[in-house]
Amino acid sequence: MATFGRQSIAIAGMNIRSIPQRLWMSLSTVVAIALVVAVLLSFLAMANGFRKAQASAGAADIAILMRDGASSEINSVASRDQAALVGEMTGVARAGGKPLISAELFVIVDGTSRSNGLRGNLPLRGITPTGIALRHGIRITEGRVFQPGTNELVVGRAVVREFVGFEVGKTLRLGQSTWTVVGVFEDGGTVRESELWADAGVVQSAFDRQNFFQTIRVRLTSPAALPALKAAVAADPRVQLLAQSEADYFAEQAKASGGLIQALGWPLAIIMAIGALAGALNTMYSSVATRGTEIATLRAIGFGGFPTFVGTLAEALFLSVVGGLVGVVAASLIFQGFSAKTLSANFTQVIFTFQVTPGLCVTALILATVVGLIGGFFPAIRAARLPIVGMLGDQ
Numbered sequence: 001m002a003t004f005g006r007q008s009i010a011i012a013g014m015n016i017r018s019i020p021q022r023l024w025m026s027l028s029t030v031v032a033i034a035l036v037v038a039v040l041l042s043f044l045a046m047a048n049g050f051r052k053a054q055a056s057a058g059a060a061d062i063a064i065l066m067r068d069g070a071s072s073e074i075n076s077v078a079s080r081d082q083a084a085l086v087g088e089m090t091g092v093a094r095a096g097g098k099p100l101i102s103a104e105l106f107v108i109v110d111g112t113s114r115s116n117g118l119r120g121n122l123p124l125r126g127i128t129p130t131g132i133a134l135r136h137g138i139r140i141t142e143g144r145v146f147q148p149g150t151n152e153l154v155v156g157r158a159v160v161r162e163f164v165g166f167e168v169g170k171t172l173r174l175g176q177s178t179w180t181v182v183g184v185f186e187d188g189g190t191v192r193e194s195e196l197w198a199d200a201g202v203v204q205s206a207f208d209r210q211n212f213f214q215t216i217r218v219r220l221t222s223p224a225a226l227p228a229l230k231a232a233v234a235a236d237p238r239v240q241l242l243a244q245s246e247a248d249y250f251a252e253q254a255k256a257s258g259g260l261i262q263a264l265g266w267p268l269a270i271i272m273a274i275g276a277l278a279g280a281l282n283t284m285y286s287s288v289a290t291r292g293t294e295i296a297t298l299r300a301i302g303f304g305g306f307p308t309f310v311g312t313l314a315e316a317l318f319l320s321v322v323g324g325l326v327g328v329v330a331a332s333l334i335f336q337g338f339s340a341k342t343l344s345a346n347f348t349q350v351i352f353t354f355q356v357t358p359g360l361c362v363t364a365l366i367l368a369t370v371v372g373l374i375g376g377f378f379p380a381i382r383a384a385r386l387p388i389v390g391m392l393g394d395q
Contacts, residue, residue, distance in 0.1 A: 007307035012314035019315070022286060029283045030323040032276035033371055037327025037364040038334075040269035044363065045335050045354040050342065053352035054254030057190035058247035059136050060223040063091075065216040065233065065241040072253070073106040078213045078241060085239050089232040091225030092218045100219035102131030105203050105212075109174040109196070111163035111349075113341070120341065120349045122159065124174060124196045126203030126213075134217055135192065143168040143183035148199045151206070154183035156193030158351035162341060166196075177206040191250070194351045216241070273371050276323075280375025284316050288383045309384040316376020317369065324368030328361045 019026050065086060070076035080103065086092065087099035094100065105126030110119050132138060132145065146152035155166045165172050170181045179198065187193050204210055220226060223245065230243045335354040342350055 008310040008314075010307075010311070012311040012318075015311050015315035016318050019319075022283065022290060025283045025286055026319055029276070029279045029319050029375075030326060032272075032279045033320050033323025033368050034327035034330065036269055036272045036276050036371065037324050037368050038331040039272055040266070040367060041328065041331035041356060041360060041364045042335050042354070043266070043269070044360045045331070045338075045356045046340060048357060048360060049340075049352045049355040050350065051254040052355055053189060053191045053350060054250045055247075056188065056250075057192050058245065058250035060245050060247045061220045062134055062136075062246040063218050063220055063226055063229055063243050064246050064249050065218070065239075065243045066214070068240060068242050073214045074108070076214045078103065078216050080211050080213070082239055082241060083213065083216050085236060086216055086218060086233070086241070089229055089236075091220050091229035091232070093221045100130060100134060102128050102134055102217045103200065103213040104128075104131055104215050104217065105200055105207070105209055106214040107175075107203065107207050107209070111159070112165065114162055114164055120163070122163065122196060122349055123194065124153075124198060124203065126200035126209075127197050128200050131200075131217060132197070134219055135187070137187050137190075138192070139186050140183050141186050143181075146182055146198055149202065150199065151177055151179045151202060152182045152198065153179050154185055154197045155181055156195050156351075157184055157186045158189075158193035158339075159196065160184055162339065162349075162351050175206050189353060191350050191352070194349060217246070269367065273367060277371050277375050280316060280320065280371060281379065283319070284312065284376050284379035285382070288312060288379050305384040309380045312380035312383040313373070313376040316379070317372045320368045320372025320375065321365070324365040327368065328364060331364075332356045332361070 065078065065082075066073065066076035067078065083101060083103040087101045092099045092101065105124075107124050107126070108121045109124045111122040112118070113120055129145070129148065140154070141157065143154070146154055153166075160166050166181055168181055168184060171178055172181070173179075174196075185193075185197075200213070204212075218229070220229065226243070226245055233239050233241055233243050336356045338354040340352060340354065342352075
């Protein structure tokens with residue numbers, strides 16, 4: 001066993017040291033694998049960033065109520081009477097004798113992208129001061145909160161970064177009304193930073209939504225109070241809404257859209273990996289052919305066929321790992337923190353940043369290693385089976 005190990009290490013070392021003799025062919029394999037890894041990692045980082053922007057917006061002690069069957073806020077409807085009934089139910093927290101509840105509108109307006117000048121859908125949320133207070137982590141970084149009863153907006157930081165005309169002090173036309181931006185808020189990079197907020201009553205009037213909302217949010221006395229609220233809602237036929245935790249709602253939204261992004265990325269990466277695999281096979285077969293006499297000589301002086309197989313496979317793995325590391329570094333430098341926009345389940349733009357994590361890098365490197373294993377396996381078999389007499393006789 002010790003002899004086998006020493007022989008394998010010796011052959012692997014010779015193979016790797018001889019790579020400069022096949023520099024351009026080896027380099028093409030490294031570049032091809034690096035591209036595969038970079039493309040896969042870009043999609044994984046995109047999906048990861050989108051999921052984090054969505055999922056981190058939810059809180060376990062906030063319940064969101066929507067129409068039965070609605071998969072997103074834009075498809076839901078709730079009335080003022082339903083909101084009043086929910087406010088009196090078990091599990092709803094109170095402050096100063098009043099329920100901590102927010103009935104909210106969700107309408108779609110237009111914005112102009114800074115990057116390409118195209119129009120994109122943005123969510124305008126009609127909200128109350130209580131609704132702002134229900135959201136953990138909201139911080140006004142510029143200006144102030146809107147005054148109730150006025151055509152004033154506060155906008156998420158991501159909107160200001162990606163769309164034109166939403167800076168503090170700007171006036172703009174949304175729907176049939178003119179609005180003034182009076183503040184910018186942050187929320188730790190969550191999906192909320194893609195929203196515009198204004199007084200719920202003013203939004204109802206401006207968009208002809210009198211007495212109707214999309215969702216109802218309530219603060220629970222504790223996360224454990226959610227089952228009691230669900231039971232109370234189900235028992236009252238006048239409500240006809242479904243309650244779930246805000247954390248569960250956003251997690252489901254993130255799962256659906258993030259999964260779609262990954263479903264697009266993996267097939268593309270695999271197709272590219274097949275191309276890289278062809279390059280790896282060509283490189284390794286060329287390597288074996290170039291070193292045929294050298295391999296036969298090693299076999300003649302006592303090196304076994306299996307150490308030859310292992311040493312040749314090690315060369316392929318070396319090239320694939322180098323390519324994988326190059327791809328990981330390139331993708332991290334290019335995509336980490338890169339800002340992007342995509343459509344959410346509400347058909348509005350969600351602004352988020354790519355998130356390259358160590359776990360995603362490991363996944364991409366595993367793909368590179370698989371390409372190297374397959375690309376080196378058959379050439380390694382050929383190296384192990386080279387006829388000693390024939391190769392030496394040719395010399």
